[in-house]
Amino acid sequence: MASLDRSLIAGLSVFEGIAAADLDRIVGQARSIRIAKDQPVFEQEQDAHSFFLLLDGHVRVVKSTPDGHEVIVRYISPGELMGIAHALGRTTYPASAIAVVDCVVLAWPGQLWSTFAANFPSFSANTYKTVGTRLQDAHARVIEMSTEQVEQRIAHALLKLIKQSGRKTEEGILIDFPISRQDVAEMTGTTLHTVSRLLSAWEDQGLVKSGRQRVIVVEPHRLLVVAEGRAAKS
Amino acid sequence: MASLDRSLIAGLSVFEGIAAADLDRIVGQARSIRIAKDQPVFEQEQDAHSFFLLLDGHVRVVKSTPDGHEVIVRYISPGELMGIAHALGRTTYPASAIAVVDCVVLAWPGQLWSTFAANFPSFSANTYKTVGTRLQDAHARVIEMSTEQVEQRIAHALLKLIKQSGRKTEEGILIDFPISRQDVAEMTGTTLHTVSRLLSAWEDQGLVKSGRQRVIVVEPHRLLVVAEGRAAKS
DNA sequence: CGGCCTTTTGACCATGGTCAATGAAGGTGG
């Protein structure tokens, strides 16, 4: 294994305000793992043996219901923590995490969580802020699902995705990882058919361009108009 | 104001494992406030000047959207903290809290949050566990809204309510505070009409009894069958 | 008693889900 370096994590908001020597010690206790595309980082209900930091790639966090439905909870971008069941007082992972592309993660054994939290106040402050943000995201999503039409929800989902993982191209803003109609459906509580129909319609109107596991938002501003529910009904 | 006593908060899970003398000091810094029915404890977007503990009554936490929709985030029962924006790293309340009946709350100034968190490790551990639980509740709700029919969601909502605030009567389990069809609709992302129709149907089947701002679950077990989606379609 | 709020119920209809079939893109092995 290549030797790990504190430069991997210096500058990340989770570790901000922590001394260089401490960063070295933190990184020293991590294992670096390569996860191939479509392979799990951890799985729902599994014992939460580790927590993770995504260094490179994109990860999809999915919750499955007993009756076989899957819901995408969120996508993780580089620099974010995941599998932080410990911060929620859990001993098992509440969801599964799947590599959307080949990924590199750092993994720490779960029992280090309390050590880090105790020794690095800014670490615990930052992670709890993360949990707080995720709580607010989840509430925002409940509200969207309660009050918005499918069309608006899908538009919001795309806007969130380009905000989090958009890459500018000359055609527009590309969502920088493979994402299928089915994936968008699982983020918005609808079906791949409806997503497909809407993307086709939007493509006709020049709002987006899309292809196999690829979405480019051409006109974010007009998409925002749709998301806010003030769009002409064609 | 009547003098406050640590017996008010001893035994609550948030304060468990804290010495009697500390409890006295904690209670000593609180103000006790009586909130009349339908009055706000705090309001969305307001500066988060205080955090609260509900001593008696029931409080409805509501988020309003810019376009006038309201969504009920949760109901608070006695012994629970609320208005803990500080734990989420916020300076304003993310939602409003309305007294559903006459209530009594303890209020602490917001700047004490960090003091409590620093001096009483079990306080901060317990509150973060609370935040973790709420995050999981929110995710559970997203999943319900994505995968379940209205009928199931309403059944689940009623089951949660009787679990949290049910009082046994000879007719069945009563939800122990006034709750309208509209309220149930705002918990489940539907309309009061649909809730009314379903409650009427369930009343005919002997599952529930209901009246003006009153719901009694007569047969929790059969309601659970409905909630899980394995009910005869009449 | 009068007025207001909550609930009920009916009729109608739109959104979006279900079912089904076809087509395009990419990957793999011969």
Add this chain to the structure above:
DNA sequence: CCACCTTCATTGACCATGGTCAAAAGGCCG
């Protein structure tokens, strides 16, 4: 390099769920 196969996307037809609109009745309070 081509043939085949799998996965993903498209599109049409149909229809059920549940939202909208409307009207009326019941309960509660001043």
